[in-house]
Amino acid sequence: MTAKWTPKPSLPPPALEKGIGGWIYKNLFSSPGNAVLTLLGAALLLWAVPPVVRWALLDANWIGQSRSACDPLSADAPTGACWVFIKVRLGLFVYGFYPDPERWRVNIIFVVGALALWPLLAPTLFKHSRVQVVYSIAAVAVVLILFGAKPAGAALGFFGLPFLLARISLKKRLPTEAGGIKGIAPGAGLALLGALAVYGGLRWLLGPAPSGAIATLAALLCLPLIFAKPLSVMLWRGIFLFTVYPLFVFFMLVGGVLGLPHVETHYWGGLFLTLVVAGSGMVTALPIGILLALGRRSEMPVIKTLCVSFIEFVRGVPLVSVLFMASVMFPLFLPEDVNVDKLLRALVGITFFYAAYMAEVIRGGLQAIPKGQYEAAQALGWSYWKMMGLIILPQTLRLVIPGLANNFLSLLKDTTLVAVIGLLDLLGIAKAAMADVEWLGFTKEAYVFAAAVFWTFCFGLSRYSVHLEKKYHVRYR
Amino acid sequence: MNVIRWMVVLTVVIALGMAGSAYAGTLDAVKQKGYVNAGVSGKVVGFSAPDAKGVWAGIDVDFVRAVAAAIFDDPAKTRFTPVAFKESFTALQSGEIDILARNTTWTFQRDTKLGLEFVGTLFYDGQGFLVHKKLGVKSALELNGASVCTQSGTTTELNLSDYFAVNGMKYKPVVYESADEATVIYDTGRCDVYTTDASALAARRTVLTKPQDHVILPEIISKEPLGPAVRQGDQQWSDIVRWTLFALINAEELGITSQNVDKMKKSTNPSVKRFLGVGGDYGQHLGLTADWAYRIIKHVGNYGEVFDRNVGPDTALGLERGVNALWDQGGLMYAPPIR
Numbered sequence: 001m002t003a004k005w006t007p008k009p010s011l012p013p014p015a016l017e018k019g020i021g022g023w024i025y026k027n028l029f030s031s032p033g034n035a036v037l038t039l040l041g042a043a044l045l046l047w048a049v050p051p052v053v054r055w056a057l058l059d060a061n062w063i064g065q066s067r068s069a070c071d072p073l074s075a076d077a078p079t080g081a082c083w084v085f086i087k088v089r090l091g092l093f094v095y096g097f098y099p100d101p102e103r104w105r106v107n108i109i110f111v112v113g114a115l116a117l118w119p120l121l122a123p124t125l126f127k128h129s130r131v132q133v134v135y136s137i138a139a140v141a142v143v144l145i146l147f148g149a150k151p152a153g154a155a156l157g158f159f160g161l162p163f164l165l166a167r168i169s170l171k172k173r174l175p176t177e178a179g180g181i182k183g184i185a186p187g188a189g190l191a192l193l194g195a196l197a198v199y200g201g202l203r204w205l206l207g208p209a210p211s212g213a214i215a216t217l218a219a220l221l222c223l224p225l226i227f228a229k230p231l232s233v234m235l236w237r238g239i240f241l242f243t244v245y246p247l248f249v250f251f252m253l254v255g256g257v258l259g260l261p262h263v264e265t266h267y268w269g270g271l272f273l274t275l276v277v278a279g280s281g282m283v284t285a286l287p288i289g290i291l292l293a294l295g296r297r298s299e300m301p302v303i304k305t306l307c308v309s310f311i312e313f314v315r316g317v318p319l320v321s322v323l324f325m326a327s328v329m330f331p332l333f334l335p336e337d338v339n340v341d342k343l344l345r346a347l348v349g350i351t352f353f354y355a356a357y358m359a360e361v362i363r364g365g366l367q368a369i370p371k372g373q374y375e376a377a378q379a380l381g382w383s384y385w386k387m388m389g390l391i392i393l394p395q396t397l398r399l400v401i402p403g404l405a406n407n408f409l410s411l412l413k414d415t416t417l418v419a420v421i422g423l424l425d426l427l428g429i430a431k432a433a434m435a436d437v438e439w440l441g442f443t444k445e446a447y448v449f450a451a452a453v454f455w456t457f458c459f460g461l462s463r464y465s466v467h468l469e470k471k472y473h474v475r476y477r
Numbered sequence: 478m479n480v481i482r483w484m485v486v487l488t489v490v491i492a493l494g495m496a497g498s499a500y501a502g503t504l505d506a507v508k509q510k511g512y513v514n515a516g517v518s519g520k521v522v523g524f525s526a527p528d529a530k531g532v533w534a535g536i537d538v539d540f541v542r543a544v545a546a547a548i549f550d551d552p553a554k555t556r557f558t559p560v561a562f563k564e565s566f567t568a569l570q571s572g573e574i575d576i577l578a579r580n581t582t583w584t585f586q587r588d589t590k591l592g593l594e595f596v597g598t599l600f601y602d603g604q605g606f607l608v609h610k611k612l613g614v615k616s617a618l619e620l621n622g623a624s625v626c627t628q629s630g631t632t633t634e635l636n637l638s639d640y641f642a643v644n645g646m647k648y649k650p651v652v653y654e655s656a657d658e659a660t661v662i663y664d665t666g667r668c669d670v671y672t673t674d675a676s677a678l679a680a681r682r683t684v685l686t687k688p689q690d691h692v693i694l695p696e697i698i699s700k701e702p703l704g705p706a707v708r709q710g711d712q713q714w715s716d717i718v719r720w721t722l723f724a725l726i727n728a729e730e731l732g733i734t735s736q737n738v739d740k741m742k743k744s745t746n747p748s749v750k751r752f753l754g755v756g757g758d759y760g761q762h763l764g765l766t767a768d769w770a771y772r773i774i775k776h777v778g779n780y781g782e783v784f785d786r787n788v789g790p791d792t793a794l795g796l797e798r799g800v801n802a803l804w805d806q807g808g809l810m811y812a813p814p815i816r
Contacts, residue, residue, distance in 0.1 A: 088529045089529040089530075089531075091530075091531070092527065092529065092530070092531045096531070097527070097531050266556060266558070324563075324564075327564065328563075328564050328567045328568070329567070331567070331571035331573065332567060332570070332571055334571075339572075339573075342573075420561060420564075421564065422516075422519075422558050422559045422560050422561070422564065422568075424519070424559060428559070429527075431520050432519050432520045432526055432527050432559070433526075433527070433529075434520065434657075435519075435520040435521055435522045435525075435526035436522075436526050436527070436528050436529065436534075437522055437523055437526070437534070437535075437680075437787070437788075437792055437793045437794060438528065438529070438793065439529070440522060440680060440683045440684050440793050441683065441684030443657050443684075
């Protein structure tokens, strides 16, 4: 006789292993020591967080336009923060002394920059060309609504040209190896056509004066690009962001040539100065850093010596002294009638300073690439630049993302040091705001605000670097 | 920060070498530029700071506006660059700024060794003491054994130790990096006394939790004459800046204000007539127009107006004129006559 075997129903997991209770037990109270630590931590949070929240949010003054809204004498409990102080001078914090009627120019570079950056930061969302097209049209429409026809014309060129360029190079793939007359003639024709188109567009946008020169420059820059391999819309976007956009920013901010009033860098300040310094520093320091790193590993003695001495010299001095040098000493060496803009001097100083640091980070990455990679490329008969550009550097840069992100973050925060040479960045403006006779005694608010803004940008940057790391699967396991 | 100290030394050495080559003709350069560029401190309450709209305000700022008014008949033709003291001398020397108006104390070394030329005193300041009323102290001489909050690395700290040593008293220094920090510590009662320049003490008192419970003691233990400076070697320019200061003071003495300056043009008082350029052209000796002083008073006001507007009793600082009153009212403000 066979007894049918029926398994007993399985026992439920022990109470301490499941659910919220289990999680709490496992993670917070697994041993007496941990339990003590947990309780201490909770007590610390309870002690520290509520007063901060009460100060910054619950008891804070948000309403009003003048000092009296937060006057300690008029209110019964003057315990909270006075955000009115920040509110009334928000313009100063964001634009510095940039003249009021011209502030839209700062806005437009913010808006166009953000619109151009988004597809590059999140390329997965923009895989389909249809999404790209719709997004570009939307971007132009945003600019049209916010700023009017002429800026929209510029935006149309900025967002539309990548499609055109990608199409041209995809369809007419010119034989690069054949070269010679056959290759150059249609390329030159295309460049000429493009230059004419650019010239026409610029005439309409900016008036006659500088457009011819810019168009010629654009044509000259585009000529080699036509012979290059076909590039996707996305890549053209990237190229535009690093070539056309800085020019656009420069002309918009400085003015003078575009029928826009000239605004000297003396009037720049606040958050936008911080972003200009940090942005241009990051964009220019990285390529210089790569070149320095390659130079330091080069076998040519002159180049190697130059790179090593530059890097070691720059790493041996603090940034403050570099800025001080650029702002105070440099003008003394110049003839009296030559005057290099103070901001430009500071920018060059910061760029070279950070280039040296980035060079060392990148050199660390270069050393991690196995020798076989170099040898394989050389066995294929590739030139030095082709080997570096296509095999070594892509792997290197992927490896050094955390180090580079580190440098970028410290660059962003070090922009506050421009205050020592009389440029008022976000923190400088905040400090100046504390000395306003009408608004004495709101130092906490000013510092907290500046810290919050810096934290937002730095946190965004570091999250983006984590995203990049994940995307390129950098794992050291 | 040793490197910076070396930089300063190097800067000064090089600058001294070049001091002889300072170019003449600042007035022409300023006229050509179309504005007066002034180096200011940028964050001293009542002296120079931007307001909520980004418009600069303060005594130093108004003084620079007066110079611009004398030259251009337009006080807005000015530009304010925040400079650190370390940087200010080279900024003057390289022509980046035309006037240094950053409440700098006029001292022997700065006038002689550094090659700055001080044109006069715009504000007589001095180091004072702030104490809580509950201590019942009436004079600084009763402060024996007190703990004193102050800022590190300033002349304030040296003055303090000198004063207590001279008077045979002991004190406990509580030194902080920034004035903000020192104020907060004083406010929580961790030290009995807070010391810094009297004008700054008044500003600091307003940010305490209960300003009315604190009192500034009458003793002023140091001389801090704050004044504008120009670079050495341009006599015409330093004359213009110096006489702008004297015009501000003379106007108050003559009773000319921005309100009545037009009426005063018809005055029979020969001093007033000379001042306003009605009788005789005194402006030509400065390279300016005959009505240079009229322009200053019309646009900026006299010294008393400037004082009251920025640091006077009706402002948050609430300073009395004290030593900054005119000489005939018991103060130190005295200007040579225009004749």
